[in-house]
Amino acid sequence: MKTVTKTLFLCLMFALARAAPLQDSATDALPDRCEGIEFDAISPDEKGNTFFFKGDHLWKGFSGPAQLSREYFKDLSGHVDAAFRMHSTDNPDDHDHIYLFLDDKVFSYFNQTLEEGYPKQIQEDFPGVPTHLDAAVECPKGECKADSVLFFKEQNVHIYDINTKAVKTKTWSHLPGCTSVFRWLEHYYCFHGHNFTRFNPVSGEVTGNYPKDARNYFMRCADFGHGSAYKVLKCSDVKLDAVTTDDAGRTYAFAGPIYMRLDTHRDGLHAFPITKAWKEVTNGVDAVFSYSDKIYIIKGDQLYIYKADAHFTLIEGYPKTVKEELGFEGHVDAAFVCPNEHTAHIIQGQTMRDVDLTSTPRVVTQDLPLPLSDIDAALCGSDGIKLFKGSQYYYYESPRTLGVSRIAPRPQKVTSAMIGCED
Structure with a gap:
């Protein structure tokens, strides 16, 4: 495994990325995710950095303060409705791009650079997918029947086949209203309020004791699961x-x-x-x-x-x-x-x-x-x-x-x- 010597122990050291605070007057009233806020969108990028969006701010990684979204994603203004990282090995030009959805527009970024021709109308890139989305998440083949994107709007889930561009709509009324959805370590999480519920991406089935507080799992907060002070190993x-x-x-x-x-x-x-x-x-x-x-x-x-x-x-x-x-x-x-x-x-x-x-x-x-x-x-x-x-x-x-x-x-x-x- 060539990746072993590149990544070994990075997590054994519990080294959670620390984002440097912005030196800007906008930092006077930064949102604090440890207070239990509701995320607008969550998505990793091509490097494995996870972005948590709220209003015109974001958090990079599981620790650190909020920063303005436009500091990372140029030409982006306003809130983000939904976001996902594309998984499409059959389409290398799109694979690993991060897609951000705002109202009826979609932005495609790679290496934090807006791709030429964007933003576009959502229908141009994802025909049959509604506007003003609540959430989105990628679902690779093997976890879904084909390489797909799950788009959430109210209680409906629009399953978009990346290769055929076909859309199938299901109603998962048993799920809470997902304001963001995150695929993490081959599992799928619907975020609602400051809680999350894990679900099956094919059936929407929920098994286990949910909801759970996101602050115990997806961020580093005092008095919560990741609140301890971890040191980087020499x-x-x-x-x-x-x-x-x-x-x-x-x-x-x-x-x-x-x-x-x-x-x-x-x-x-x-x-x-x-x-x-x-x-x-x-x-x-x-x-x-x-x-x-x-x-x-x-x-x-x-x-x-x-x-x-x-x-x-x-x-x-x-x-x-x-x-x-x-x-x-x-x-x-x-x-x-x-x-x-x-x-x-x-x-x-x-x-x-x-x-x-x-x-x-x-x-x-x-x-x-x-x-x-x-x-x-x-x-x-x-x-x-x-x-x-x-x-x-x-x-x-x-x-x-x-x-x-x-x-x-x-x-x-x-x-x-x-x-x-x-x-």
Whole structure:
């Protein structure tokens, strides 16, 4: 995963972006989202920055004060009714553009630059979509039936197929009146007042206990969920416990009691308690690897196997001992499985043990000496293997290269340019 070394630990450090206050007389009466305001629109841009709009102001990211919208989006005046980031891999000229809707007009921006020919009438770009919208959100194929945009107006949802330009209208009267809608980490949130309700983008179904206060999840406010003071980690202090990529391409990094999704960096990088996804794993992890739509988590002498679906489900009968499941004993430092292979490579001290995952019972097929010790985590991807040791990592082209090496390669240091830490 080439993105791993670029984004690693950014969220493990809980480094929430801080926006600099405007030096302008308009700052005298800036709106404060921690007071519980209602957003007009929410959308990320092509870089993963999330913008929260209210009147002629916006907030960039999950922390920081309000700023004038026109400071970021030139030629924009007034409030924003709705906004979304285009997801259309079949139309690269439009992909990742952010669309802002004002009354009967639509503005298209890329890199905070208004595209030539804009603003336009909404009907020119999105025929069949009404004016004076309440909210909008992108819905990629796989989450919706096709690459789509959901446009909200009162209780009606207009589902716009990006490729065919067809519009289907549904009435979701059970949803609150959405003044903004946000797709975040593959989930969909209807914002109303200072609360939000999560819903299914195909059926509109709401499951779970909603509404919830947005200040506990989507902003950093004193006395609310993100109100604590988080500090940016120094690069010299970086340390992982485990990292893995599952068969769906989702990459997870673990450190202490938290984890983060590395592949969702375009939605912003956010850390969560490990128990949020793997509720039975309560005291951190020692090693993790993925194989055959499952995630294997090792803690002490226990091994947990989870079905890696939309939600992780512990397979019945687990945890079991590492000895019972993998055929060896002792503390595990790191583990990895390479794409399209059936061998788990288990690192214990200066030994790498290979376990055939197709055999029953599973047994160690070979032990190989390593030129390194005290490895914290390991990851194998299409670009090779990375062994992480504190604030450094060692690169190998393949398990074979690692297995025959007798001299460790030159370590590569994690830098601020790679992961956003402080040098």
